[in-house]
Amino acid sequence: MSNWGGDWNDRTVRFxxxxxxxxxxxxxxxALNLEPExxxxxxxxxxxxxxxxxVAHFSAGDAYDLNEQGVLEQLDLAKIPNYANVRPGLRAPYFVPWVFGGVTLAYNPKFIKEPPTSLAELWNPKYAGKLGVLDQSYYNWIYMAALAGGGSMNKVDPGFLKLAEMKRTMQPKIYPTHQQLAAAFANEDVWISANYSARIAQWAKDGVPVRSSYPKEGAVTIMFGATIPKRARNKDAAYLYLNSLLDPAALGGYSTASMYAPATSNAQMSDDLRAAIDFTPAQQATLQNPDYGYQSKNLGKWQEWWNKEFKG
Structure with missing residues (x-):
């Protein structure tokens, strides 16, 4: 079984x-390592x-790439009865989604009294010099800019114009890591940003003065789960493992610890926690799922533009 290490693996073992x-x-x-390995x-x-x-754990995007290259088993769902509870918009025939989040607005309620409800607030001149941008999530910022500029998840060209406008008018502060962005919220260098809903919830839980607000344009999704390689030796055990990932009690426990929303509709967790980390039915209907084929084809030139035009 190949997975990430650290707390991610510790929680997988525990739950x-x-x-x-x-x-x-x-x-x-x-075998604990990073996705490229x-x-x-x-x-x-x-x-x-x-x-x-x-069994190999992946993000949905990397699972898509591997499936396109003929590496992954097409799953026999009869062997994964808990898959019946996976939310319809998260399903793929080669991938068992486990937990997910969306890129939502992050704001300091001390300075922004009313929760922002639109991605347009990232261009609000009132927050010039107080906008934080996470460098490693550049593709999410391109998606958000596209949505704010009249584009879509598979038509991001309008986003480049919006990002050029952001650079010109907002003087964004660019941070390499999640931890540095959290620190900027903590010391009030940043009042508004966008990040994975789970990260924002973790920060708030740790005492950082930040809250999450769902944008009316929808939240760009990030999803994690597991796959079975075609050349797997122990497929019966692999199917048991995948079904166990979706066990209501196990997934509820994992979501409670990680603050990521469960991929199933029946994960066992408190109502208060579900309200804090999950999405309402109305929000779920507007989640913005990446077109992974489109993303895979264009990611290189997006990163080149970001480094040269936005960061440069």
Whole structure:
């Protein structure tokens, strides 16, 4: 089983692997690394009769890329009964979505009394010099600018004009990492930004003066889950693992700890927490899911534009 390390893996073991998989006598051998290493490993093994990985965790975008390259099993949903509870807009035939979030507006309520309701607030001149931008999420900022500028998730050209306007009029402060953006909120250098809803919830939980507000244009989604490589040796155990990820109690516990919304409709968690981290039915209807084919084709030139024109 290949997954991220750190708290992500610790929570996976605590809520899923130990109580629902290893308790059944299945030994899990963990390969903890980053997505590029996982992808390289699977691509290298796709020509072999049998591979070394039975389950691999990925973001939805990387899972899409691997499926396009013929690496992933097309899932037999009869072997994943809990998949029936996955929200329809999150499904893919090669991927079990687990948790997700959306890029929502982040604001300091001390300086912004009313929750902002539109992405247009990122261009509000009242906040010039107090706008924080996360560099590593450049593609999300391109998507948001496109939505604010009359484009769409598969027509982002209007976003480049909006970002040029942002650079010119808002004097945005660009931060390399989530931690640095959180610190900027904490010391009041930043009053408004946008980030994953789970990150904002974590910051607020840790005492950072920040709140989340859902934009009327919709939130760009980020989703994590797991896959079975075609060359997996132990597919029966892999299917048990994937079904366990979606167990109502396990997923409720994981979502409670991580602050990411569950991909299923029946995860067990308190009503208060669900209200804090999940999306309402009306919000779910406006979630903006990336077109991963379009993104994969254009990401290189988007990053080049961002580095040269927005950051430069």
């Amino acid at each position: 899923v692997e130990a109580p629902l998989v290893e308790s059944k006598g299945i030994k899990i051998v963990r 996982r992808k390289t490993k699977l691509l290298a093994e796709r020509g072999l009769p049998r591979g070394s990985i039975d």
